[in-house]
Amino acid sequence: xxxxxxxxxxxxxxxxxxxxxxxxxxxxxxxxxxxxxxxxxxxxxxxxxxxxxxxxxxxxxxxxxxxxxxxxxxxxxxxxxxxxxxxxxxxxxxxxxxxxxxxxxxxxxxxxxxxxxxxxxxxxxxxxxxxxxxxxxxxxxxxxxxxxxxxxxxxxxxxxxxxxxxxxxxxxxxxxxxxxxxxxxxxxxxxxxxxxxxxxxxxxxxxxxxxx
Amino acid sequence: xxxxxxxxxxxxxxxxxxxxxxxxxxxxxxxxxxxxxxxxxxxxxxxxxxxxxxxxxxxxxxxxxxxxxxxxxxxxxxxxxxxxxxxxxxxxxxxxxxxxxxxxxxxxxxxxxxxxxxxxxxxxxxxxxxxxxxxxxxxxxxxxxxxxxxxxxxxxxxxxxxxxxxxxxxxxxxxxxxxxxxxxxxxxxxxxxxxxxxxxxxxxxxxxxxxxxxxxxxxxxxxxxxxxxxxxxxxxxxxxxxxxxx
Numbered sequence: 001x002x003x004x005x006x007x008x009x010x011x012x013x014x015x016x017x018x019x020x021x022x023x024x025x026x027x028x029x030x031x032x033x034x035x036x037x038x039x040x041x042x043x044x045x046x047x048x049x050x051x052x053x054x055x056x057x058x059x060x061x062x063x064x065x066x067x068x069x070x071x072x073x074x075x076x077x078x079x080x081x082x083x084x085x086x087x088x089x090x091x092x093x094x095x096x097x098x099x100x101x102x103x104x105x106x107x108x109x110x111x112x113x114x115x116x117x118x119x120x121x122x123x124x125x126x127x128x129x130x131x132x133x134x135x136x137x138x139x140x141x142x143x144x145x146x147x148x149x150x151x152x153x154x155x156x157x158x159x160x161x162x163x164x165x166x167x168x169x170x171x172x173x174x175x176x177x178x179x180x181x182x183x184x185x186x187x188x189x190x191x192x193x194x195x196x197x198x199x200x201x202x203x204x205x206x207x208x209x210x211x212x
Numbered sequence: 213x214x215x216x217x218x219x220x221x222x223x224x225x226x227x228x229x230x231x232x233x234x235x236x237x238x239x240x241x242x243x244x245x246x247x248x249x250x251x252x253x254x255x256x257x258x259x260x261x262x263x264x265x266x267x268x269x270x271x272x273x274x275x276x277x278x279x280x281x282x283x284x285x286x287x288x289x290x291x292x293x294x295x296x297x298x299x300x301x302x303x304x305x306x307x308x309x310x311x312x313x314x315x316x317x318x319x320x321x322x323x324x325x326x327x328x329x330x331x332x333x334x335x336x337x338x339x340x341x342x343x344x345x346x347x348x349x350x351x352x353x354x355x356x357x358x359x360x361x362x363x364x365x366x367x368x369x370x371x372x373x374x375x376x377x378x379x380x381x382x383x384x385x386x387x388x389x390x391x392x393x394x395x396x397x398x399x400x401x402x403x404x405x406x407x408x409x410x411x412x413x414x415x416x417x418x419x420x421x422x423x424x425x426x427x428x429x430x431x432x433x434x435x436x437x438x439x440x441x442x443x444x445x446x447x448x449x450x451x452x453x454x455x456x457x458x
Binding site: 039072076080084096098105130 | 214218219222226227230233234237238241244245248249250267364367368369
């Protein structure tokens with residue numbers, strides 16, 4: 001009997017990485033770009049989408065050809081697939097969202113070296129069927145993106161008083177002496193924000209806390 | 213087990229397929245990408261005369277306001293065959309012989325009918341290049357508007373050069389003193405005070421970017437100096453002639 005496309009087992013591939021198996025807060029992968037592109041919300045969203053597209057489709061492609069890949073050159077094959085997808089994403093961004101692509105600068109190219117992408121290929125796509133691999137890729141990309149967007153939200157709100165470039169903190173507060181927190185727009189604060197998110201997540205999910 | 217032969221054929225086919233796919237993407241998206249770069253340049257030039265254009269309006273507004281552009285050679289004579297807009301300033305500053313460099317100049321007619329002259333310039337920040345467009349009023353001395361940007365200066369510090377707050381300080385500053393000596397406009401640590409006609413407040417924490425910006429302005433206008441001085445003389449004689457006629 002054929003398994004339905006969105007069976008409970010398949011859905012778990014999508015939702016697992018959002019919380020209990022999150023690539024950033026639990027596996028602590030992909031931190032570098034999470035610090036760099038989260039000063040504002042818009043680049044964070046575009047980066048989240050880009051990574052999701054790359055993880056999803058590289059998982060799909062590798063999984064579809066997994067039985068033909070000679071094990072001796074499998075890492076090379078994986079890298080070629082990832083690199084091609086990233087280049088395509090980068091070219092598309094340059095053509096259609098030029099201002100954001102300038103802000104993301106080298107970090108789109110660096111998706112190639114993002115540990116999440118290759119980690120999923122090695123750990124999942126090389127052994128699983130294409131559809132399940134695709135879901136796993138999208139789920140991990142989304143888990144990464146979720147944290148990026150959360151960090152970007154707080155950094156832009158508290159650092160510049162804006163969201164997506166629109167002024168959120170009202171003017172009268174500035175007149176009363178409120179000031180944007182300059183530290184929020186520097187990388188250290190991204191790390192601290194991620195730390196706080198990890199803290200909240202672990203307090204809410206007891207199973208994530210080490211027994212020792 | 214896969215044989216060596218299989219591995220070789222496999223990888224050859226793989227790279228061929230990938231190469232074709234990437235070429236197709238790159239070639240088909242190239243016109244759109246180049247248009248983006250051109251539109252951004254138009255937006256930047258318009259920003260120097262204090263017009264903020266969205267990417268969509270940039271082309272129409274550029275046509276409306278920028279009435280003429282010139283390409284000047286290093287000795288400030290005109291090079292009529294070269295389109296000023298197509299000049300890449302980054303490539304020009306890399307030329308080994310300064311005498312080979314080309315200097316674009318854009319002329320804008322403002323809403324009030326005045327003419328403004330826009331000078332592109334390029335310099336060094338802390339982490340990478342900084343660049344800008346500076347518009348002078350038709351006295352060839354007073355700054356009408358500026359536009360600065362940077363590749364990767366520190367956010368919140370050096371990167372502040374592209375904010376309106378920083379750029380508005382330049383409005384009305386002059387690049388020559390009363391005696392006609394060239395002074396340029398400098399960023400001054402600790403604050404310039406509003407009475408200083410040749411200085412603006414530097415960015416605290418962004419000293420190297422600020423200094424780079426000062427150097428960019430000084431070198432930038434220095435290149436155009438013969439042109440500016442010639443024009444100032446013309447403006448002065450015109451005024452005197454006008455005076456005697458009345």
